[in-house]
Amino acid sequence: MGHGWEGAVLKLLRGKDFTFTVTGAEQVTEDYRRLHFTDGGLLGAAGVHPTMWVRMWFENAGKPHQRAYTLVDPDVAAGTFSLEFALHDGCASDWARKAQPGDTIEATLQGTGFDAPEPRPSRLLVIGDPASLPAINSLLAAMPEVPATIWFETSHASDADLPIRVDPVRHELRRVPRRDAGGHLVEEVKAALPSLVSAAEDAEDAAGVYVWIACDTATTRTLTSYVRKEVGLPKGRVHGLGYWRAA
Incomplete structure (x- = not known):
């Protein structure tokens, strides 16, 4: 399967193509599936960094369709990793539901760079959902x-x-049910985040907080703008990336 105009653009941006092979599958929950892969040389060529992701190519009504997925437990020496799929309607989820050992899929590595903040922050403030788990x-x-x-x-x-x-x-987990197309999550974060930022900023020898946001695109945009403009954190201490678009 060709990759269409998106693949051509990624080639111009020096994207590198690989073919992954499925070696196993786990149905983690009825709405979440984990697949295991051999890497087709990816990890040896590119190494590994936190939150590393690849663009996977799926067929959608005869046309190429790409979606990004984060590597889970990459093993450079073994040349293996897993991917986790939050299942919903769509060609990527349909493929993941049916995938069996021996199946192959094409992928492109491009645009995945991320550096963990240095110096290390006093506290991480993380906002996400199953897609960014x-x-x-x-x-x-x-x-x-x-x-x-x-x-x-x-x-x-x-x-x-x-x-x-x-x-x-070390970690405090706050589960927030999705309501009002992400509006409830925005309210919960706005109610609690400023005091957490202040506590971390005021602590002795504090390096400050680092805020990482990866929800649906609209919610991510709203919260990233809030943290930058209203809370006042500098750009280098805020990472926001929309992981999916709400229908």
Whole structure:
């Protein structure tokens, strides 16, 4: 399958193409599926960094369709990783539901750069949902010594069983049911975030907070603007990336 005009643009941006092979599958919940892959040389060529993602190519009514997914537990020596799919209607979820060992899929590596903040922050403030869960887990693993507060938006009862890798000693997990197209999450974050920022900023020898936001595009945009303009955090201490678009 060709990659169309999007693939041509990624080539111009020096995107690198790989072919992954499915080696196994786990149905984590009825709404969440994990697939295991061999990497087709990806990890040896590119290495690994926190929240690393790739663009996967799916067929949608005979046309190429790309979606980004975060690598889970990448093993450079073994050349393996997993991907996790929050299942809904769509060609990517349809493919993930049916994928079996031996199936292959094409992917492009481009645009995935992320550097963990230095110096390490006094506290992480993380806002996400099942679509960004692999990236949340990767971020927490990259800075295990840093306390974190995580607002995690949920849409299904089964989301209570998702593999959120929190340390009960260092991490505070706040589950927020999705309401009002993300508006409820925005209200919850705005009610609590300023005081957490102030506490971290005022602590002795504080390095300040780092805010990481990855929800639906509209919610991410709203919260990123709020943290930058109203809370007043500088650009280098805020990361916002919309992971999906609400229908």
